[in-house]
Amino acid sequence: MTQAALSERRAWNAQAIRRIEADITRTSDTHLINHAIEGTPGITLYFKDESSHPTGSLKHRLARSLFLYALCNDWIGPDTTVIEASSGSTAVSEAYFARLLGLRFIAVVPRTVAAAKIALIRFHGGEIHYVDSPGEVYEASARLAEETGGHYMDQFTYAERATDWRGNNNIAESIFQQMAREEHPIPAWVVCGAGTGGTSATIGRYLRYRRVDTQLCVADPETSIFHRHFADRSITSLGACKSSIIEGIGRPRHEPSFIPDVIDRMDAISDARSIAAMRVISARLGRPVGGSTGTNIWACARLISDMAARGESGSVVTILCDGGERYTDTCFCDDWLAERNIDWQPHAKALESFFATGALHEVCPEA
Incomplete structure (x- = not known):
């Protein structure tokens, strides 16, 4: 990446953090x-x-923290597709923040997730990728991130460290x-x-x-x-x-x-x-x-x-x-x-x- 491209990404990153803080x-x-x-x-x-x-749930705090954590680690850029494994509510909140930053968002969810949650993910601009059982969300999310060149947010790994306790x-x-x-x-x-x-x-x-x-x-x-x-x-x-x-x-x-x-x-x-x-x-x-x-x-x-x-x-x-x-x-x-x-x-x-x-x-x- 050229110095100009690095500077452009750094400026986008700063603007993204400002939007979340706002x-x-x-x-x-x-x-x-x-x-x-x-x-x-x-x-x-x-x-x-x-x-x-x-976004109507406790997961709003988590999604906000995960986005800030990913941005400050420079894992997300202006063209990054964001992927998350979720039972619904985290995906609703992450779709909200992805749209705030103009990013594509894909939620990997079990087919049993309540229809109202699916509707809310889509309302906030997110896409849905179904799996047949909760245990399949991890592998499917990692695969989608690799296929799209995106970032798997991985709430189940980073939730405890993304928030300042x-x-x-x-x-x-x-x-x-x-x-x-x-x-x-x-x-x-x-x-x-x-x-x-x-x-x-x-x-x-x-x-x-x-x-x-x-x-x-x-x-x-x-x-x-x-x-x-x-x-x-x-x-x-x-x-x-x-x-x-x-x-x-x-x-x-x-x-x-x-x-x-x-x-x-x-x-x-x-x-x-x-x-x-x-x-x-x-x-x-x-x-x-x-x-x-x-x-x-x-x-x-x-x-x-x-x-x-x-x-x-x-x-x-x-x-x-x-x-x-x-x-x-x-x-x-x-x-x-x-x-x-x-x-x-x-x-x-x-x-x-x-x-x-x-x-x-x-x-x-x-x-």
């Missing part, structure tokens, strides 16, 4: 919602509402700033899920950096590898197995961005419980939330029930990952759930009782 400036922080629990007046549950990002308006810093004037400003627990592991790594590192007593709980689908790897580091892959219907969290293999050592507790949550919690919280908030939020909520209910039984007070913060509008044809469709033998109603009754009494009595055996 987008950050235009976007106000997401809301922190105080949600009282009738049965535990001394314990308050908070939702960090990431659905209010321009010390601050710079990451989600952990935002939570603690917003909690500063609450009755219990230092949460007893922060609860999140893990898709790449980037969010849990950022929060876990930040908690240690700030030297606070807050503990981190990661809520994981029962069929995911992450909670198994957390319990036994030698377990790194599940091979061929039934995958969760909860999109965006849980994986069949241990991803490089998942850092178990910064996590204090992991809870495995069944799909039926996640759907029940999604439905109950949607009704309580008066608007639909996604399935991964339901997974988080069930873990919160377990933690708060235990706190109440010990006579403790405090706060618990979790993440409202995305809106339920993306799942009208899946998690909010009773026929779709029935076809998959998801009997969520008994769990919904148990969770409603929890909000009334502060005690979670889980339905066993699994309904």
Whole structure:
């Protein structure tokens, strides 16, 4: 590359970073919602509402960080095709930033991804490349990047390092700033899920950096590898197995961005419980939330029930990952759930009782 070409690329790179920073400036922080629990007046549950990002999910933060990381490493230029392996939401957000920079974007997704997410990827100018199973996304993405001369963003490798965990308006810093004037400003627990592991790594590192007593709980689908790897580091892959219907969290293999050592507790949550919690919280908030939020909520209910039984007070913060509008044809469709033998109603009754009494009595055996 000639010196003139290098200078031209450097100028484009600087302009691309400026555009993303301008987008950050235009976007106000997401809301922190105080949600009282009738049965535990001394314990308050908070939702960090990431659905209010321009692309409607927590993955907006990740996509922004991944683009800045790639730009500052000079992996992306003015003619680069960007490729990503995704279960939908990250691809929606990356399509948004690719269009902001005038770049072609291809999302590699399983055929099972909710139709509403596919529509959003296309709405933001992205293209779709389907694979038959979640485990095929990695190889297909790398192959497409080679064929197009493009860049495979690879969220599952770079998520934990693309975000500055010390601050710079990451989600952990935002939570603690917003909690500063609450009755219990230092949460007893922060609860999140893990898709790449980037969010849990950022929060876990930040908690240690700030030297606070807050503990981190990661809520994981029962069929995911992450909670198994957390319990036994030698377990790194599940091979061929039934995958969760909860999109965006849980994986069949241990991803490089998942850092178990910064996590204090992991809870495995069944799909039926996640759907029940999604439905109950949607009704309580008066608007639909996604399935991964339901997974988080069930873990919160377990933690708060235990706190109440010990006579403790405090706060618990979790993440409202995305809106339920993306799942009208899946998690909010009773026929779709029935076809998959998801009997969520008994769990919904148990969770409603929890909000009334502060005690979670889980339905066993699994309904």
